[in-house]
Amino acid sequence: MLLAAGEGPPAFLTQIAALVVAGAVIGYVCARLRVVPIVGFLLAGVLIGPNALGVVREREVIDAAAELGVILLLFTIGIEFSIGRLMSIRRLVLLGGSLQVLSAVGVTTGLLLLAGVELRAAVFTGLLVSLSSTAIVLKLLGDRGATGSATGQTSLGLLIFQDLAVVAMVLLLPVLGGGDEGGGGALVRALLTAGAVIAVTLVVARRVMPPVLEAVARACSPEVFLLSVIALCLGTAYLTALAGVSVSLGAFLAGLVVSESRHSAHALGEVLPLQILFSATFFLSIGTLLDVRFLLEEPLLVLGAVALVLVVKSVTTAGAVLATGMGAATAASAGLLLAQVGEFAFVLERLGREEGLSPAGLGEDGSQAFIAATVLLLVATPGLAAGGRSIAARLSRRSPVAVQPAGAADGEAASGHVVLSGWGSAARHLAAELTGSGVEVVVMTLSPDGAAEAEDAGLRVVRGDSTKAPVLEAAGAAEARAVVVGDDEPEQAARIAAVLATAAPRAQVVVLAPHTEAVEELHAAGVADVVVADRTAHERLAQTVLRRLRPGTPPPTTVVDTARVVAFRASPETACVHAPVSKPVLPNAEGCTECLREGTRWVHLRLCTSCGHVGCCDSSPGRHAAAHAGTEDHPVMCSVEPGEDWGWCYLDRTTLEPSSASASA
Numbered sequence: 314m315l316l317a318a319g320e321g322p323p324a325f326l327t328q329i330a331a332l333v334v335a336g337a338v339i340g341y342v343c344a345r346l347r348v349v350p351i352v353g354f355l356l357a358g359v360l361i362g363p364n365a366l367g368v369v370r371e372r373e374v375i376d377a378a379a380e381l382g383v384i385l386l387l388f389t390i391g392i393e394f395s396i397g398r399l400m401s402i403r404r405l406v407l408l409g410g411s412l413q414v415l416s417a418v419g420v421t422t423g424l425l426l427l428a429g430v431e432l433r434a435a436v437f438t439g440l441l442v443s444l445s446s447t448a449i450v451l452k453l454l455g456d457r458g459a460t461g462s463a464t465g466q467t468s469l470g471l472l473i474f475q476d477l478a479v480v481a482m483v484l485l486l487p488v489l490g491g492g493d494e495g496g497g498g499a500l501v502r503a504l505l506t507a508g509a510v511i512a513v514t515l516v517v518a519r520r521v522m523p524p525v526l527e528a529v530a531r532a533c534s535p536e537v538f539l540l541s542v543i544a545l546c547l548g549t550a551y552l553t554a555l556a557g558v559s560v561s562l563g564a565f566l567a568g569l570v571v572s573e574s575r576h577s578a579h580a581l582g583e584v585l586p587l588q589i590l591f592s593a594t595f596f597l598s599i600g601t602l603l604d605v606r607f608l609l610e611e612p613l614l615v616l617g618a619v620a621l622v623l624v625v626k627s628v629t630t631a632g633a634v635l636a637t638g639m640g641a642a643t644a645a646s647a648g649l650l651l652a653q654v655g656e657f658a659f660v661l662e663r664l665g666r667e668e669g670l671s672p673a674g675l676g677e678d679g680s681q682a683f684i685a686a687t688v689l690l691l692v693a694t695p696g697l698a699a700g701g702r703s704i705a706a707r708l709s710r711r712s713p714v715a716v717q718p719a720g721a722a723d724g725e726a727a728s729g730h731v732v733l734s735g736w737g738s739a740a741r742h743l744a745a746e747l748t749g750s751g752v753e754v755v756v757m758t759l760s761p762d763g764a765a766e767a768e769d770a771g772l773r774v775v776r777g778d779s780t781k782a783p784v785l786e787a788a789g790a791a792e793a794r795a796v797v798v799g800d801d802e803p804e805q806a807a808r809i810a811a812v813l814a815t816a817a818p819r820a821q822v823v824v825l826a827p828h829t830e831a832v833e834e835l836h837a838a839g840v841a842d843v844v845v846a847d848r849t850a851h852e853r854l855a856q857t858v859l860r861r862l863r864p865g866t867p868p869p870t871t872v873v874d875t876a877r878v879v880a881f882r883a884s885p886e887t888a889c890v891h892a893p894v895s896k897p898v899l900p901n902a903e904g905c906t907e908c909l910r911e912g913t914r915w916v917h918l919r920l921c922t923s924c925g926h927v928g929c930c931d932s933s934p935g936r937h938a939a940a941h942a943g944t945e946d947h948p949v950m951c952s953v954e955p956g957e958d959w960g961w962c963y964l965d966r967t968t969l970e971p972s973s974a975s976a977s978a
Contacts, residue, residue: 325374335361336593349695351449351596358600369601379598382591383448384564388546389588390451391568392581393460402470405637410474413633417443420625425673433489434674437665440482442622446655447472447561448595449694464646467634476562479657490668510556514566523574530576531761539583575776582781603688607681618686626652642705649701653690730755732793734779734809736763737800739825750910755788780808782816791817798824803831807838814839889965905929907937917954923947
């Protein structure tokens with residue numbers, strides 16, 4: 314609807330626009346300075362927050378967008394994970410997570426008691442300190458592709474337990490505040506409810522969701538698929554929140570549900586743009602909480618809080634990781650990666666304030682010091698993570714054999730393979746040629762029927778839009794020897810090449826173009842080889858890809874002009890009856906078909922005037938022209954060397970001359 318005269322823009326639009334504009338500008342500056350964008354988002358939030366420029370003041374809309382960012386972030390992490398991998402790190406979740414939380418609470422409580430803080434306030438502060446930031450840790454790991462590493466899976470295991478522990482912590486707050494409402498019984502009921510929620514989710518993931526997503530995908534509507542996936546994410550988060558479990562854990566479980574279907578890469582590709590937008594909003598919103606004036610007025614208090622959290626979290630986390638049997642390198646890396654206070658601590662602090670609790674029992678000053686220390690540690694986390702990796706690298710050199718959590722190595726991404734975009738006629742023909750040559754093939758397609766057909770052919774299939782980076786990543790495009798687009802329009806092929814330029818810059822892209830006008834555009838988009846479609850295009854596409862897979866093979870001495878039409882007739886002096894007098898033939902390859910497939914070279918090329926097969930001469934190691942003449946009963950061959958126009962009959966052992974049709978061509 315139109316704004317009435319004199320009315321300004323809606324208040325929420327001002328807040329959201331300020332956040333997005335600030336995020337875009339600061340994100341660009343960070344990218345140019347090679348600074349982790351999360352740091353820029355936090356600092357931008359500080360700048361535009363109510364305690365600085367005051368652009369953002371109303372927190373209701375901002376908090377909602379930030380919460381949605383956390384939900385989508387955990388949802389995408391769940392999609393990239395799997396239930397099998399979750400079960401493989403259950404020791405890290407249960408043993409490592411419980412040790413980390415209990416030791417962080419215990420050490421913090423002990424230190425504050427020695428400093429004269431009252432017991433209830435000390436325990437409350439310990440609960441706050443024990444939680445790490447799921448959002449920033451998993452974002453950093455995801456950006457580096459390290460979620461499946463030893464440090465990544467160890468950190469994820471501890472974070473999952475922390476999310477579960479939040480349920481118990483919330484129920485403990487009334488006890489600490491002196492208003493016990495149910496005590497131990499309520500705590501047990503809440504933990505049993507959380508366990509039941511997880512169990513039901515696992516059953517749904519394995520039994521119910523795969524056929525549901527398959528039915529949605531068969532609608533072949535990107536809008537329906539996206540809406541269905543988002544509905545699953547938000548619906549699961551809502552139901553888990555009703556059961557008393559954190560929405561972030563619910564979103565992670567929803568991601569696990571999707572990860573068990575064959576459409577996980579497709580779902581990740583569709584959701585990722587939204588996740589990026591709302592995750593940035595979350596980090597910006599955290600920055601708006603910092604009161605710069607309090608930081609300047611009480612620097613020692615804030616720095617003391619930072620030091621307490623940094624030492625306690627890094628030491629207790631490293632100790633918990635070591636207790637699970639992991640190596641010192643992983644312990645050091647995870648210890649510094651988790652050495653901050655998490656976003657759910659803000660929620661816990663707010664609920665504690667309602668019960669008369671405050672960090673270190675300092676009232677409003679304690680709350681401000683806690684917020685300032687948390688924001689500063691979140692800003693420092695990328696640097697701490699880099700320091701942890703450096704320490705881990707030194708420790709690994711001293712002790713090269715390290716314990717890895719089960720499932721730490723994905724083992725899913727292929728290497729040395731060829732990725733095919735789509736499953737049309739060109740892809741089917743090329744897949745047969747490549748597999749016949751011993752080359753592994755991975756197919757990306759949105760078509761449920763095409764995916765089923767490719768799987769029936771024994772190929773690995775990634776369901777999803779090949780212009781989406783997560784789909785290309787799932788297909789192993791970065792490790793592939795070539796990415797081939799054989800059945801898509803040039804515009805689609807150019808988009809795939811553009812995405813690969815960022816996601817997998819070393820990938821070699823080969824495209825079958827429908828017409829010559831598209832060649833220049835595709836080369837400009839970064840396509841390595843373009844094959845123009847004609848009736849021999851499928852064969853030439855296969856030969857082009859095979860030739861690119863063998864960079865060590867010397868280039869052929871000659872290449873056939875595939876537009877040259879050739880026909881031969883017997884000389885009047887000869888009695889050869891095998892020469893095809895009126896059957897012009899178009900060569901079906903640019904070189905010897907067998908030599909291209911085997912990766913060998915030839916001396917001269919010969920063309921079969923019966924079917925267009927191109928083979929090598931009798932002076933070549935393979936002698937494939939003669940072999941073809943014998944096996945196919947096509948005795949007449951001709952030379953396709955530059956300047957030569959003679960033919961030869963292998964049966965009559967006689968020379969042939971070109972017909973008038975060939976000469977005119």
